[in-house]
Amino acid sequence: MTDRVQAGWIAVDWGSSRLRAWAMRGDTVLDRAESDAGGGSLARGDFGPALNALVADWLGDGITDVLACGMVGARQGWVEAPYRAVPCPPLGADATAVADGDGRLLVRVIPGLKQASPPDVMRGEETQIAGFLSLNPNWDGVICLPGTHTKWVQVSAGEVVSFRTFMTGEIFALLGRHSVLRHSVGETGWDDAAFAGALGDAMSHPERIAAQLFSLRASDLLDGQRPETARARLSGLLTGAELAAARPYWLGQQIAVIGDRGPAQPYVAGLQAQGVPVTQADAARATLAGLVAARRLMVEAPR
Amino acid sequence: MTDRVQAGWIAVDWGSSRLRAWAMRGDTVLDRAESDAGGGSLARGDFGPALNALVADWLGDGITDVLACGMVGARQGWVEAPYRAVPCPPLGADATAVADGDGRLLVRVIPGLKQASPPDVMRGEETQIAGFLSLNPNWDGVICLPGTHTKWVQVSAGEVVSFRTFMTGEIFALLGRHSVLRHSVGETGWDDAAFAGALGDAMSHPERIAAQLFSLRASDLLDGQRPETARARLSGLLTGAELAAARPYWLGQQIAVIGDRGPAQPYVAGLQAQGVPVTQADAARATLAGLVAARRLMVEAPR
Numbered sequence: 001m002t003d004r005v006q007a008g009w010i011a012v013d014w015g016s017s018r019l020r021a022w023a024m025r026g027d028t029v030l031d032r033a034e035s036d037a038g039g040g041s042l043a044r045g046d047f048g049p050a051l052n053a054l055v056a057d058w059l060g061d062g063i064t065d066v067l068a069c070g071m072v073g074a075r076q077g078w079v080e081a082p083y084r085a086v087p088c089p090p091l092g093a094d095a096t097a098v099a100d101g102d103g104r105l106l107v108r109v110i111p112g113l114k115q116a117s118p119p120d121v122m123r124g125e126e127t128q129i130a131g132f133l134s135l136n137p138n139w140d141g142v143i144c145l146p147g148t149h150t151k152w153v154q155v156s157a158g159e160v161v162s163f164r165t166f167m168t169g170e171i172f173a174l175l176g177r178h179s180v181l182r183h184s185v186g187e188t189g190w191d192d193a194a195f196a197g198a199l200g201d202a203m204s205h206p207e208r209i210a211a212q213l214f215s216l217r218a219s220d221l222l223d224g225q226r227p228e229t230a231r232a233r234l235s236g237l238l239t240g241a242e243l244a245a246a247r248p249y250w251l252g253q254q255i256a257v258i259g260d261r262g263p264a265q266p267y268v269a270g271l272q273a274q275g276v277p278v279t280q281a282d283a284a285r286a287t288l289a290g291l292v293a294a295r296r297l298m299v300e301a302p303r
Numbered sequence: 304m305t306d307r308v309q310a311g312w313i314a315v316d317w318g319s320s321r322l323r324a325w326a327m328r329g330d331t332v333l334d335r336a337e338s339d340a341g342g343g344s345l346a347r348g349d350f351g352p353a354l355n356a357l358v359a360d361w362l363g364d365g366i367t368d369v370l371a372c373g374m375v376g377a378r379q380g381w382v383e384a385p386y387r388a389v390p391c392p393p394l395g396a397d398a399t400a401v402a403d404g405d406g407r408l409l410v411r412v413i414p415g416l417k418q419a420s421p422p423d424v425m426r427g428e429e430t431q432i433a434g435f436l437s438l439n440p441n442w443d444g445v446i447c448l449p450g451t452h453t454k455w456v457q458v459s460a461g462e463v464v465s466f467r468t469f470m471t472g473e474i475f476a477l478l479g480r481h482s483v484l485r486h487s488v489g490e491t492g493w494d495d496a497a498f499a500g501a502l503g504d505a506m507s508h509p510e511r512i513a514a515q516l517f518s519l520r521a522s523d524l525l526d527g528q529r530p531e532t533a534r535a536r537l538s539g540l541l542t543g544a545e546l547a548a549a550r551p552y553w554l555g556q557q558i559a560v561i562g563d564r565g566p567a568q569p570y571v572a573g574l575q576a577q578g579v580p581v582t583q584a585d586a587a588r589a590t591l592a593g594l595v596a597a598r599r600l601m602v603e604a605p606r
Contacts, residue, residue, distance in 0.1 A: 075524070076486075083525075118514075119521035149483070149517060165517040167482065174477045179470065180452070183379075206510040210541075211421075211548040214452060214468040218422035221378070222386075238513075245514040 005031040007058040009065040009299075010105075011291035012051070013284075014072035015124060016040035016148070019050060020284075023058040027292050031058065039071035039078070047078035052102055059104055066107040067295050069287070070124035073097060073109040083114035083121060086160045090130040091294050110294055113160060120165050124287075125151045128258050131290030132281055133158060141254030144271075145283075146263040148173075150242065152249040164249065168242045169263060175213070176234060184220035189228025192269075195236040199270050202240025209241050239266040243274070250276055259283050308334040310361040312368040312602075313408075314594035315354070316587075317375035318427060319343035319451070322353060323587075326361040330595050334361065342374035342381070350381035355405055362407055369410040370598050372590070373427035376400060376412040386417035386424060389463045393433040394597050413597055416463060423468050427590075428454045431561050434593030435584055436461060444557030447574075448586075449566040451476075453545065455552040467552065471545045472566060478516070479537060487523035492531025495572075498539040502573050505543025512544050542569040546577070553579055561589050 007023035007030060014020075017038035023031040037050035051066070058064070073081030081097040096108040112123030125145045133139060133155070145151045148170045153163040176185040202209050216234055219225035243250070255271060256279040257264050264280065271278045310326035310333060317323075320341035326334040340353035354369070361367070376384030384400040394413065402410040415426030428448045436442060436458070448454045451473045456466040479488045505512050519537055522528035546553070558574060559582040560567050567583065574581050 114521075114525055116525070119518050119525050121521050121524055164514050165521070166513050167478075167484075167516050168513065170482050171474075171478070171516075174481055175470075175474070178477055178481065179473050181470075206512075207547040207550070209509075209548065210469050210471065210544040211467050213470050213474075215422050218417075218424050218468070221424055222417055222419070222422050241513040244510040245512065247510070 005058055006060045007031075007055070007064060009067065009295060010055055010058065011288060011295070012066055012068035012072070012107075013124070013127075013287045013291070014039055014068050014070040014077075016071045019054060020287075021051070021055050022288060022291075023055070024292075024295075029288070039074065039076070042078075044078060047072065047099070048102055048105075051105065051107070055105075063104060063106050065295075065299060066105050067110065067291050067299065068107055069110040069127035069291060069294070073112060074123055077109075078107075079109055081109040081111040083112050083123075086113055086115050086162060088113070089159050090126040090133070091290070091297055093297050096298055108298060110298075113163070115163060118164070120163060122151055122153075122163060122165065125153070126160070127290035127294060128283065128286040129153060129155065129160065129290070130293050131286035131288065132256060132258055134289050134293045135281075135286070136256075139256070141256060142249050144250075144255060144257045144259075144267055146257065146259040146267050150263075150267070152246050154249065164246065166242045166246065168238045172235060172238050175238075176231065181213070181216050181230070181234065184217050184225065184227065185230045185234055186227030187231075189226075189231055191226070191229040191232040194229045195232040195266070195269065196273060198233040198236025199240040199243070199266075199273060200236075202237045203244050203274075206241055206244040209237055212237055235266050239270050243267075243270050250274075255279065256281055258286050308361055309363050310334075310358070310367060312370065312598060313358055313361065314591060314598070315369055315371035315375070315410075316427070316430075316590045316594070317342055317371050317373040317380075319374045322357060323590075324354075324358050325591060325594075326358070327595075327598075332591070342377065342379070345381075347381060350375065350402070351405055351408075354408065354410070358408075366407060366409050368598075368602060369408050370413065370594050370602065371410055372413040372430035372594060372597070376415065377426055380412075381410075382412055384412040384414040386415045386426075389416050389418050389465060391416070392462050393429040393436070394593070394600055396600050399601055411601060413601075416466070418466060421467070423466055425454055425456075425466060425468065428456070429463070430593035430597060431586065431589040432456060432458065432463060432593070433596050434589040434591065435559060435561055437592050437596045438584075438589070439559075442559070444559065445552050447553075447558060447560045447562075447570055449560065449562040449570050453566075453570070455549050457552065467549065469545045469549065471541045475538060475541050478541075479534065484516070484519050484533070484537065487520050487528065487530065488533045488537055489530030490534075492529075492534055494529070494532040494535040497532045498535040498569070498572065499576060501536040501539025502543040502546070502569075502576060503539075505540045506547050506577075509544055509547040512540055515540055538569050542573050546573050553577075558582065559584055562586050
């Protein structure tokens, strides 16, 4: 029989597609667990049971504190956590929303950030930014967080100054899986030269991008273009369009890319092709460090 | 009891989503019929029965000629009709593919067009172009055919010189219905000023487009932007991106837009905002005129 883990508190990263939890004692991870109960697939009443099911083994007799970030605090989430307005530090001591976890959990939800002009929002990334800054104190520059919705975030003196969201990841998935391009674009595979060529084209001539997407289909029908080449070209065109639009964020800046290898790779390759020096950081490590920082700020400090 | 229509031949427009047929005698329409048996939803063996079901009432004792254009001739269609290479007239006398309609129909399928560089293909639009030219002899200029995949076609001296396909219609539908924007973009409704503003932004600064899509979501969350405004802005951004990329096709040219009012409207508005004179033509009329021209060329002339 193994020793049962009893959590001092529980850190939760609750995105649209995944639910991740860590059993914590202070800053130390005792155990971790994960499920596919992402917030995108849950009705309001399903959040409590989904979390209880994942963490039940870690609970003692009393009420266990939970600190959660991500889509759990969205309007379609468990409990809406109002946005904080930038410029501001990524985390604040106030304004956490609280949800009841069947009387056994006290769940605090970290607010997202909003920007009035141009209008933009984030939810979850603020915690990763805070984690990155706690691991890299006094860091100034631009953080890129690749994902379904990639964020470019200008950070200075510990504050989020401005940010911008790009739907590139979601558009790549929609075009590759649900448009006519699905017949020609591979689900896997890669072609470095095709990516670099398409990226360069898109960045030099962003006004031509709309004309180039259907070529991915025609090149298959007429020239038997390989599916992995089409996949890399599609990524190159869309990443190039994003980098062209995000130029004010990365030109002449110090850049940190926080993300898993798959989503981060096109950004790192694209920025390096522009001669921009890039620091890479692990997404899960940043998230956990952010949740630890949030607990210190929101739960321990106010006591 | 009404007189039964007996077709001399049958004209068929078989796209991905609709099947349309006309009972013809020479150039005269005797009757018309339509179903949702579009080629996109049919397996190869389903095409014959779907057509027979629609036109059975029009058939006499012998074999009835059918002339068909569109997706019916695609690789995923009933019988693959090889592409003809541009520059060439939109229709040729040769290379029709023939499918057997249960021994009662002799179905000729009109080939599409292909372009080697930049790689591109069309299937169905060549018939509309031929119809437009038969209705407007000696017309030179650029034809825009709005749809799921919009085509821009340079026509000179009765030949298709070059063309380019844009996926704007499909991308508009995917983003509006399947991306995170679906929560904020209306299925119907319009806002002229929002369309014009977004179109102007996208055409002046196509490099910024990728940054502006998520704003449609954020403007709803933060400012309660109306769904019809978001819909018009999305259309303006995507149409603007297309017009920026298609500039070599329309700048200083005589433009004819062949399309139904819904799909054509953003193009007509966008081109007029650029001071480009636009002729509008009815899509069904052009298709039928093209099928009549094809019959003259492919069936009657060779005899």
